[in-house]
Structures are given as C-alpha cells and as structure tokens.
Amino acid sequence: MKKTIFLILLFATSSCFAQEIALLKYNGGGDWYANPTSLPNLIKFCNATINTKLKSKPRTVEPSSPDLLSYPFIHMTGHGNVVFNDAEVINLRNYLLAGGFLHIDDNYGMDEYIRKEIKKIFPNDNLIEIPSNHVLFQKPFIFNNGLPKIHEHDGKRPQAFGIFIKGKLVLLYTYECDLGDGWEDSEVHNDPYEVREKALKMGANIINYIFTN
Template sequence: MRTYRGAFFVIVFVPSLLILSSCRKQDASKIEENTSEQNAWELTKVGDIEFKCSSFCFVRIQYSSRYGGGYEGARGRPGSPGRGYRGYSGVGRWAVDYPDSDLNLSARFQEVTGLPTDPNGKVMQLTDTDLNQYPFIYISEPGDLVLSEEEVASLRKYLLDGGFLMADDFWGEDEWHNVYYEIKRVFPEREPLELSLNHPIFHCFYDIDEKPQVPSIGHALSGRDSGVTWERHDAREVHYKALYNDKGRMMAIFCHNTDLADGWEREGENEWYYREFSLKKAFPMGINIVVYALTH
C-alpha cells in the first residue's frame, strides 16, 4: 500500500468501478503571489506542500504528425529505420486516451492533494499565446511528433520561462530516436538524462520503489499469464529521462516504454488491470510527476 505522510488510501467498489479514495482531507490557502513577468502563477500551500500555482489544469498539447494528418513523421529521417505498423485516422495520435485519462488523473490529483483542479482540463497548441499561464503540459505518443519551427521556438520559450512538459506513451528505439531528434531541435545544447530511482520525483508524494511500466490494457491482458508488460520486443526496459535548465530545474520528463495515460483512462473497465497497473503504478507516478512539476 502506498503511503504519504500518514495518509492512507482505500479502494471502494461501486458496481464495476474502483475508486481511489483519500482518507485524509486537506485545505488549500494562498500564501503569496509570484510577481514574475513571465507567468502569473501563484504560490499555494496544501498541508506542508508548497505549490507554485493556486490551482491545477491538465493541458494536453494538440500536434500534427504523420499519422495525425499533418507534418511528415519520423520515417525517412537519417538514422531512423522508419515504421508504419499502426496509424490513426481523423483526430490523430495527440488525442490517444483523451479525454478520460486527463479527467481521471485530474480528479485523483485533487482528491489526494487538495489542490483546486480544473475538472475539464484543456487542449492547446504550443503556439497558443496564453500557454505560459499553465505550468504543466502533456504530450501523448510523441513517437511521430514533428514540430514546426514556430512550435520549436514556442516550446523552448515555454520551458525556459518555467513551464514543465510530460511526454508519455512511446515505445521502442525508433520512437525514442524521433523524440530525441525533436528534443535536440528545441534544445540542441542539452541532453536528456536518465533518472535514477532515488530522484525526488519518485518519492515527492508517493514512495515508488520501481520505475513503473504500464502497458495498454490490451497488451496487459494478453501478457497477463506470461508477465510481459512491454509492448514491443525492443521496449522491455522502461526509461524516465529528464531535461534540465542551467540552474538544474527539471523542465521536461520523457516516460519511455510505458503508457501511464492508459492506466488513468481505463478506470472501471477491468478490475485486474486497474488494481495492478492503474492503482499501483499509473496514478502514483502521474500524481508524483504533477506534484514535482508544480513544486519546482
């Protein structure tokens, strides 16, 4: 059972639905304002956690990619073997697991931290002029992400101004190659670094004792008897890599060979998957990432 400073959590059954319920209530109160010209974020204290904002809004980034109906994907890039084993029509890969993953994580985050949270979240683009009003952004399935030059400049500015990016649900070396390529376009002078398990992001709210690998519900069910939790042959080892600014602040985390958002999304669909992956891995890691992002 995961614990946080004396708090404990119970699972409540509501016809086929498992609910993560906090048995400790906390009140939020604003203590001081951030006067930075870059962002209008405020400092809020919940219990003994000092957040650098007065509320939380889960912001999902809409982007174009080869399979999303827009820019060319990773195929054909130097050093990339290319792929094409799956694709999406219509809405695009940016919207995988949307909206349930965003809504469920937001609900759980408010429930266990007490920080006021927008229940609806937002979908935005990197070039939106008011993006810097939101300290946390999320990108799903960036394995085929291709940024325009304007998006590259906007993302660089957003992160240097204090924003935080979480990228999730991309598998195998080919997709990492594409993500790395885009990172280097944004920050050619910086390298993403593997996080060790003793990093505070694994312990800032929940104590997480292993780097969580969360497969999609389909892969999890097919691998239930064998214990396979990876979605591709070259994706057995889960990676959490971070990008830092010159002062050592984490600007971005890349969750590679895992699909945390599917764990958030699938609440109520399968009891075993929820217990083994959503409750034990996806929600604790997601909440830790958001807590860390909003406190640094």
Template sequence: MVISDKILKYFCVVIFLIALHSELNAQQIAVLKYRGGGDWYSNPTALPNLVKFCNQNINTALETKVEVVEPNSIDIFQYPFIHMTGHGNVFFNDDDLENLRNYLISGGFLHIDDNYGMAPYVLKELDKLFPNNQLVELPVNHPVYNQTFSFPNGLPKIHEHDGLPPKAMGVFHEGRLILLFTTEADLGDGWEDPEVHNDPPDVREKALKIGANIIEYVFGS
C-alpha cells in the same frame, strides 16, 4: 530604450506564469496538439482521471477540464504543466521550437508519455528543441520518485510492448527538471477509465500514483 514587441510579449507571459504558480486554485493543465500526424488526442480520459486522483490524494485543487494547446501558441504560458502523448509522428517547426523552449526555460513543464511508437520521432525533435542539452535518465533518488508516493525502483511498468524496461528521461535547465520523457511504461494508458484497457486495480493505482508524483513535483518546484 526601445523594447521589441517580442521581448515584451515574453516578459508578460513569464510574469503571468509566475502569478499562476502562486495560486494553486487557479491551476489548469493542458494536452499538447502537435504537428506531424501523430495521434496527440490519445487517452482522452487519462488526464481528467489523473486530475481527480491528485485532487483527492495530494491536496491539489486543479480544474478538472483539460485544455488543448498548440506548441506555437502564447496560450501555453497559462499552463504550468503540459502533457504530450501519442503513437506516431511528431514534428515541431521553428515557431513551435522557439515558443516551447521559451515556455520551458521560463518555468513551464512538459511531460511526454510515449503511448508506444512515438519515441524515435520525439527524440529527433528534442534534439532540435535542446541541441546542447541531452536527455538523461532520472536516478531512483530523484524527487519525482519520492513525493507523496514512493517508487524506490523507479518508473513502474504499466503495459508491455517490447520487453524493455520502463525509462524516465529528462532535460534539466539550471538544475530544474523542465521536460520529462517516459517510455516503455504507458503511464497514460493506466490513467484511463478502467474499462478502456481492463488493467488490474493495482496496476492503475501505480500509474496514477507516479502521475500524482509528477504533478506534485511540478507544482511544488
């Protein structure tokens, strides 16, 4: 039987991703550099601060350096957790969509945190990414809210914009949450250095705790 280069490539990256999951000390997370002109680079101190908080509070051993990956790159398979944020336009071309879809159904996880303004663009692209698998709102009994830290009322509100409640919506594959979209919450702003937004300590703590829960869920699944 002849195996195409494409099938062989994805077989190799799936095996690599499984191996990464088995060695927490080798783990690293990444931020997604997407097309469309949106500011994917928003909140530059957010993920390093979240990693530090996780390593100190939930017994992870994540590398503090956060890498940048593009959605059409094979490199995304090196990172079990990828974060995406911004305020503006998002666009995935066909190569991006195929690679992201394979990454997610192979064991990867994408957290999209709307930094206010990206929601309509993200929703359009998610319809293309999983046309037969709609976003559903996470119930308050979902494990994301019930890890080391308890959030009985669901997603916390960090910054106010439109007076709308915060929402955490997900895409599931074979019973596993593979993509989490948080909106009207601004979690990433709460992860940033204190002087960036001057949030009260208790607000930053809530943001970091729910972020740690997300990380714990991903690496414990």
C-alpha cells in the same frame, strides 16, 4: 524575464484558485488525442489525494500558441510521428525556460520521432535518465525502483528521461512505461486496479513536483 515573472505569479496563485493543465495538439500525423480519459482521471486523483485544485477538464493547446504560458503542466502522448516547426520549437523552448513543464509519454511508437524533436528544442542538452533516488520518485508516493511498468510494449524496462535547466527538471520523457494508458478508465485496457493505481500515483508525483520544486 517578463514571461518568467508571469509564470511565477500564475503558478503561485494555484494554491488558492483552480488551475488548468493541458494536452498538446501537435502536427506530424501522430494521434495526439490518444487516451482521452487519462488526464481527467489524473486530475480527479490528484485533487483527491494530494490536495491540488485542478480544473476537472484539461485544455488542448498547440505548440505555437501563446496560451502555453497559461499552463504549468502540459502533457503530450501518441503512437506515431511528431513534427515541430521552427516557430513551435521557439515557443516551446521559451515556455520551458520560463518555468513551464512538458511531460511526453510514449504511447508506443513515438520514440524514434520525439527524440529528434526534443533535440530541436534543446540542441545543446541531452536527455538524461532520471535515477530512482530523484525526488520525482520519492514524494508523495515512493517508487524505490523508479518509473513503474504499466504496459509491456517491447518488454524493455521503463525509463524516465529528462532535460534539466539549472538543476530543475523541465521536460520529462517517459518511455516503455505508458503512464497515460494506466490513467485511462478501467474498461479501456482492462488493467487491474493495482496497475492503474501505480500509474496514477506516479502521475501525482509529477504534478506534485511541478508545484513544489
């Protein structure tokens, strides 16, 4: 209860003071540090287009850290293995139940590992595919077909999966999409402006959801 109250008070002040978001540094061998320019670019875009007041440089936080509670949004990405130990599972669960939000973006190759780790966090809940009419895809930017396709990977359709607690999305897993690559500096992947803009707008929708729902 105290943690929940803490997060409510923390997030409520975000409209007046600059708020920080964070990148999750996990164990297992996966490259948690992939896409170094993505979060700074997303922050810049959100501050310019949806009137957020996010600090320009994201923090790095580990799953076991009590500092998780300092961040309303935590982003996780990579290409390979992910392992959460028991203490990390408990801490992540407590963070999400207290009002935090975790966005996991498969940078290609994470899927077979991260699904097992999500199940550790919420053993009694299944990932649910989020339909295109969900508010996540409706404001402030409209995505009538749901999650946009940024990079091809295996050529499968992009899918957004979520864990919902009392009707609220607390964990978002984006698959076959690669939003983080789309947030990177243009010269990193040479994506055209239209593709990067779609990725940034979808990212802004995620940030907007956190602060308005």
